[in-house]
Each structure stands twice: as structure tokens, then as C-alpha cells.
Amino acid sequence: xxxxxxxxxxxxxxxxxxxxxxxxxxxxxxxxxxxxxxxxxxxxxxxxxxxxxxxxxxxxxxxxxxxxxxxxxxxxxxxxxxxxxxxxxxxxxxxxxxxxxxxxxxxxxxxxxxxxxxxxxxxxxxxxxxxx
Amino acid sequence: xxxxxxxxxxxxxxxxxxxxxxxxxxxxxxxxxxxxxxxxxxxxxxxxxxxxxxxxxxxxxxxxxxxxxxxxxxxxxxxxxxxxxxxxxxxxxxxxxxxxxxxxxxxxxxxxxxxxxxxxxxxxxxxxxxxxxxxxxxxxxxxxxxxxxxxxxxxxxxxxxxxxxxxxxx
Numbered sequence: 001x002x003x004x005x006x007x008x009x010x011x012x013x014x015x016x017x018x019x020x021x022x023x024x025x026x027x028x029x030x031x032x033x034x035x036x037x038x039x040x041x042x043x044x045x046x047x048x049x050x051x052x053x054x055x056x057x058x059x060x061x062x063x064x065x066x067x068x069x070x071x072x073x074x075x076x077x078x079x080x081x082x083x084x085x086x087x088x089x090x091x092x093x094x095x096x097x098x099x100x101x102x103x104x105x106x107x108x109x110x111x112x113x114x115x116x117x118x119x120x121x122x123x124x125x126x127x128x129x130x131x132x
Numbered sequence: 133x134x135x136x137x138x139x140x141x142x143x144x145x146x147x148x149x150x151x152x153x154x155x156x157x158x159x160x161x162x163x164x165x166x167x168x169x170x171x172x173x174x175x176x177x178x179x180x181x182x183x184x185x186x187x188x189x190x191x192x193x194x195x196x197x198x199x200x201x202x203x204x205x206x207x208x209x210x211x212x213x214x215x216x217x218x219x220x221x222x223x224x225x226x227x228x229x230x231x232x233x234x235x236x237x238x239x240x241x242x243x244x245x246x247x248x249x250x251x252x253x254x255x256x257x258x259x260x261x262x263x264x265x266x267x268x269x270x271x272x273x274x275x276x277x278x279x280x281x282x283x284x285x286x287x288x289x290x291x292x293x294x295x296x297x298x299x300x301x302x
Contacts, residue, residue, distance in 0.1 A: 075180050
């Protein structure tokens, strides 16, 4: 699978999904004008990636993906799509791939920590919480 | 009692570009920068959600006869150390019941109930019709310790001006 890269703008995050390195990174602010249009390609890429993993033998799926979520801010519509990303990660995890999910938040930003805890609970994935 | 000090205020048609400019003005405001970071983010997030609500619910100006037009309003003010986000826009009378129902629902909930509603709504499949699904209001309700204060002022046959004030939690 080709690497997936979206460069950041003032209202949309940087996204780098690198299957070769095994790293998925999300950072910045997320309140794009059309949230659905922005996140749909990300979700489609994840779906195709999951499909490519399904085609592998079980022992070829024994690796860990390093996932880093370092959002400065996201609006409520983006939250829905971010949760969909976690649901896609859950499907990848179900195939035997390990996930190392880091949720970064700024010191004192209890709201960002709390929303990470909610995302973790709703997606049934464990997160490591790190002060950025 | 001290009068509220206006930090940013905009009255007029709101586009995505205008939202960008308003957010830049907010970020540059001294009073905003003096806030504790989490409070600053709550103010910022509430302005974003308020404008999203205007995009979602406001009656397009071109569909309203000129003498009944009243442009959307977005304001951030400070009163006695508290930050208040005000948003206003014209709605059709037929939207009032739904808005009132959504607002009363979140106003009657404590944080635990709001989080449970948030989970229910975020997991619902979004349709284009229902793109925000009410998540914005729930998010705003979680950013205040007070009730979301709202008014409906008659604005001519068939139309009402809807205003809400959200006092940000510290």
C-alpha cells in the first residue's frame, strides 16, 4: 500500500499513514469546511489497508502499528470521523495486528484528555495518555 | 454591576472565510490570551460550534424578504471574569420546536447524562440532512456549568430570531 499523506492547514490536521514504517500520525486542528469530504479518503484508505492485511498469512500480521493522535483541537463533527478511524483500527487489531495508541494532550487540557478517554472506551481500544 | 466587555463581535452573513477571520481575531485578543489554556480552548471550541450551528440552522438570507432580514451574530464577551459566547440567527418558525426540544434536553442533563447522550449520538450513522446530529449542542453543554440561555424573538410572519448565550466553564 502507498503511504497516505495530507499536509495541514489552519483548519485541518496533518495525517501520515505509513504502512512500511508501521506508523499512523494525526496532528493539528480539525474543523475543515467539509468534514465528511476531508475524512472519507482517510477511512477509505484504512479500509483498503485492512483488506490488504486480510490477504496475508496469520504470521505476517504479527507486528505492531504505532498510532499517534496529537490533536490541538477538533470540532464535534470531526469527533464522529475520528471515532470511525478508531473503529477501523479496531478491525485491524481484530486481525492480529498489535496497536500502540498514544493520545497526546497539552498539560492542563483536561477536556482533550477526557475526550481521549471517551474515544478509548467507545472504541474498546487502550490508549496511552501523554502530555505533549 | 460592570458592563460586559466585548472581545470580538460580528454581525452579517457568515461564510467559512469569515469564520477563519473571526477565529484569528479571537486568538489575537489580549483577554483571550490571558485565559488558562483549557478555558481558552473551551471559548475557541464554543465559537466554532456556534458558527457551525449558524451554518446548519440559519435561514439563508436570500430566501427572506428584505425587510425581515436580520443577519447572524457572533460575539464573545467577558463579564466579571466569565467568558460568554453569544450566537444569533434567523430561523423559520417551524424550526423552533425542534431547537427548543434539543436545548431543553441538554439543559436538563448533568455531565454524566450528557456524555451518555454524546455516545449515543456519535455512534448514529450520519446522513447529510443530519450532519452534526446535535453533537455540537451536547459539546457546548459540556463546556458550561450553567444552562444554555436562549431566546426566540418574533421577526416577522413565519420567522424568528434565535439567540443563545453560553457561559464558559472555568
